[in-house]
Amino acid sequence: MHASSVVLILLLLGVTVLGFWAARWREKGSLESMDDWALGGRNFGVVVSWFLIGGDLYTAYTFIAVPALVYGVGAFAFFALPYTIVAYPFAIVTLTRFWTVASKRGYVTAADFVRDRYGDRSLEVLVAITGVIAILPYIALQLVGMKVIFGQLGGAFAAGGGVLALTVAFVLLASYTYTSGLRAPALIAFVKDTLIYLTIICAIVAVTHMFGGWAGIFDAAGKALAARPKPATLLLPSQLYFAYGSVALGSALALFIYPHSITSLLSARTRTVVKRNMALLPIYSLLLGFLALLGYAGIAAGIKVANPQLIVPILFQRIFPDWFVGVAYAAIVIGALVPAAIMAIGGANLFASNLFNEFSPTRTATETRIAKILTLVICAVALLFVIFVNPKYAIGFQFLGGAWILQIFPAFIIGLFTRWFHPKALILGWAVGIVAGTYMAIMTNFTANFPLHLFGGTLIGYGPLYALILNLIVTTIATPIFAAAKVGAGADFTSAADYA
Numbered sequence: 001m002h003a004s005s006v007v008l009i010l011l012l013l014g015v016t017v018l019g020f021w022a023a024r025w026r027e028k029g030s031l032e033s034m035d036d037w038a039l040g041g042r043n044f045g046v047v048v049s050w051f052l053i054g055g056d057l058y059t060a061y062t063f064i065a066v067p068a069l070v071y072g073v074g075a076f077a078f079f080a081l082p083y084t085i086v087a088y089p090f091a092i093v094t095l096t097r098f099w100t101v102a103s104k105r106g107y108v109t110a111a112d113f114v115r116d117r118y119g120d121r122s123l124e125v126l127v128a129i130t131g132v133i134a135i136l137p138y139i140a141l142q143l144v145g146m147k148v149i150f151g152q153l154g155g156a157f158a159a160g161g162g163v164l165a166l167t168v169a170f171v172l173l174a175s176y177t178y179t180s181g182l183r184a185p186a187l188i189a190f191v192k193d194t195l196i197y198l199t200i201i202c203a204i205v206a207v208t209h210m211f212g213g214w215a216g217i218f219d220a221a222g223k224a225l226a227a228r229p230k231p232a233t234l235l236l237p238s239q240l241y242f243a244y245g246s247v248a249l250g251s252a253l254a255l256f257i258y259p260h261s262i263t264s265l266l267s268a269r270t271r272t273v274v275k276r277n278m279a280l281l282p283i284y285s286l287l288l289g290f291l292a293l294l295g296y297a298g299i300a301a302g303i304k305v306a307n308p309q310l311i312v313p314i315l316f317q318r319i320f321p322d323w324f325v326g327v328a329y330a331a332i333v334i335g336a337l338v339p340a341a342i343m344a345i346g347g348a349n350l351f352a353s354n355l356f357n358e359f360s361p362t363r364t365a366t367e368t369r370i371a372k373i374l375t376l377v378i379c380a381v382a383l384l385f386v387i388f389v390n391p392k393y394a395i396g397f398q399f400l401g402g403a404w405i406l407q408i409f410p411a412f413i414i415g416l417f418t419r420w421f422h423p424k425a426l427i428l429g430w431a432v433g434i435v436a437g438t439y440m441a442i443m444t445n446f447t448a449n450f451p452l453h454l455f456g457g458t459l460i461g462y463g464p465l466y467a468l469i470l471n472l473i474v475t476t477i478a479t480p481i482f483a484a485a486k487v488g489a490g491a492d493f494t495s496a497a498d499y500a
Helices: 003-024 034-042 046-057 060-073 075-105 110-118 121-153 155-180 183-211 214-226 238-255 259-266 271-280 282-300 308-319 322-356 365-388 391-412 423-443 463-484
Strands: 449-454 457-462
Touching: 003 121, 003 155, 003 183, 003 322, 034 259, 034 322, 034 365, 046 183, 046 259, 046 271, 046 322, 060 075, 060 121, 060 282, 060 308, 060 322, 075 110, 075 238, 075 259, 075 271, 075 282, 110 121, 110 322, 110 391, 121 155, 121 259, 121 308, 121 322, 121 365, 121 391, 121 423, 155 183, 155 322, 155 365, 183 214, 183 282, 183 308, 183 322, 214 282, 238 391, 238 457, 238 463, 259 322, 271 282, 282 308, 308 322, 322 365, 391 423, 391 463, 423 463, 449 463, 457 463
Parallel strands: none
Antiparallel strands: 449 457
């Protein structure tokens, strides 16, 4: 057995022990309570929240996909940097307000808020279903990232196309998530982020030494990109400015309304913890920038692969000694387990709170048991998704999930500031946005940009953002129509004091 495999196994066993031990870590209540199991007792401070939210947002698939996209298309892939930076000030304005009302009224999900804000059970269910559907392919993509690593390790890890290793990893994940709840990924996130920072720093030092600095890397990568059958560039061409900006903006608006983002956010002890984390989290964007540059390093190194997702694993094999390859691969695999656990909990929360049970201010042990069981179910569905669905379709489904999750923006985010929208208009706008987003995804073969033909010209931009704009137009027009028709608008069970 190679040293890399031994190191990976030892590190995975170590985080598994941590995952089970987390049930006793910082426990002040009972893990039979929904707040304690699903939200860590709502008691995480700045440091723990920083690792948890960062571990949640910067996933193994990010580790694999961002350099792969840079390798494939060049400069356009760097939209990942501004979108993560834009998301944080947006979150300071919106999600601190959500945290406040959620902490006062005991919300566990965004759908809880939507139900109380609009008094409409149908709207709550649609928001919950959207979140659950959007999260499943996202979890599956964590498995795709792990599968790439297991394939590179070969041997027993690659047996059955990596399915056996994936199954073992996710059985362990589901087990300690069931036992320890959100405390497990929160504690493991410390290990995950330490390994990722160590790996990226060492990789940057190694590749710059190998090529004599970034000037050599950029020069070699630029020439190789320009020589391709479909040329790409190191600098973004002007015709892609709008597409680049719209993808960054649309992605930023969606980032913090995913169920796993909400779950991590609500575990914070105070509103101040949320604000400080939004100020500190851009540090991860710096890491992401270095990570993206590894795509150019892979091009400069002359790595040629049919599957760009192999760029980072192969590059690591070339620049690191075998034992440290194990450390780097463990960083990616553990980087899949942490967000996958949070995503499973977030999806289970939506099922338990908004689809299986009527919401009540007092969380019951029964509801917690339902959420625990559903966590296992969601992990199993994600695993089956990867086993039976081609990875390229999994990526397409994840893009579609992003297009769908953005359609709850009017009810959730705008609803934090105004209740002017009629709940039935929000449902109509949601439906139009879902249909439009799905249509644009299918027509573009599940790629991000959609050519919008307007006034004799074509505007290429982010399809889900176009769908959201259409959603808002329909909702805005339909609201006074429903009001004039005297259609019941439901009751707002929140008060101004809840947001203060």
